[in-house]
Amino acid sequence: xxxxxxxxxxxxxxxxxxxxxxxxxxxxxxxxxxxxxxxxxxxxxxxxxxxxxxxxxxxxxxxxxxxxxxxxxxxxxxxxxxxxxxxxxxxxxxxxxxxxxxxxxxxxxxxxxxxxxxxxxxxxxxxxxxxxxxxxxxxxxxxxxxxxxxxxxxxxxxxxxxxxxxxxxxxxxxxxxxxxxxxxxxxxxxxxxxxxxxxxxxxxxxxxxxxxxxxxx
Numbered sequence: 001x002x003x004x005x006x007x008x009x010x011x012x013x014x015x016x017x018x019x020x021x022x023x024x025x026x027x028x029x030x031x032x033x034x035x036x037x038x039x040x041x042x043x044x045x046x047x048x049x050x051x052x053x054x055x056x057x058x059x060x061x062x063x064x065x066x067x068x069x070x071x072x073x074x075x076x077x078x079x080x081x082x083x084x085x086x087x088x089x090x091x092x093x094x095x096x097x098x099x100x101x102x103x104x105x106x107x108x109x110x111x112x113x114x115x116x117x118x119x120x121x122x123x124x125x126x127x128x129x130x131x132x133x134x135x136x137x138x139x140x141x142x143x144x145x146x147x148x149x150x151x152x153x154x155x156x157x158x159x160x161x162x163x164x165x166x167x168x169x170x171x172x173x174x175x176x177x178x179x180x181x182x183x184x185x186x187x188x189x190x191x192x193x194x195x196x197x198x199x200x201x202x203x204x205x206x207x208x209x210x211x212x213x214x215x216x217x
Contacts, residue, residue: 010047015098018036041079049188056194064077064135064166066136066170082133084132086108086129087135088110122158159198170195
């Protein structure tokens with residue numbers, strides 16, 4: 001447990017430094033983007049992790065549908081997808097300093113579930129991100145049960161309404177490397193597997209959930 005708290009402290013120090021560093025740079029300028037890449041690598045190494053991508057993320061993919069187990073998912077995905085990404089997350093999680101400063105500067109998308117117009121705002125925000133990789137966690141919460149929880153409707157709506165090219169991605173063993181609930185952190189390699197792009201047909205959303213669960217197991 002002592003090792004976990006030490007690594008968590010190091011990680012948050014790096015996150016805080018990133019929030020300060022990005023606030024001093026022109027948004028999405030060359031220095032800004034370079035700092036993002038540098039800090040992502042530092043955050044990954046701060047807990048003794050490496051990230052390995054299995055498969056290929058298509059260059060023209062609009063949105064990645066990803067399972068969610070830990071806050072560390074975000075940094076692991078940035079390491080393999082690149083920094084020209086926009087994460088979709090809930091208010092209450094993404095609006096706490098120092099993460100909130102990074103969210104504002106980068107332009108990640110926040111959703112206030114208490115707002116009846118949230119889905120309209122979400123559609124507009126994602127549409128603006130055309131040409132970038134948008135990443136959504138369709139479970140809507142972190143799962144530490146060893147399986148992927150049922151999907152909420154948001155990702156399905158985005159893909160169908162905006163006619164996005166979607167690709168499922170499965171984060172496999174991140175809890176073996178960094179586990180916030182059990183308070184354990186062990187040096188190791190996090191495996192992320194990119195599955196083939198989705199063909200939109202009847203029951204595609206349910207079939208995607210099943211396919212991702214099969215890969216996780």
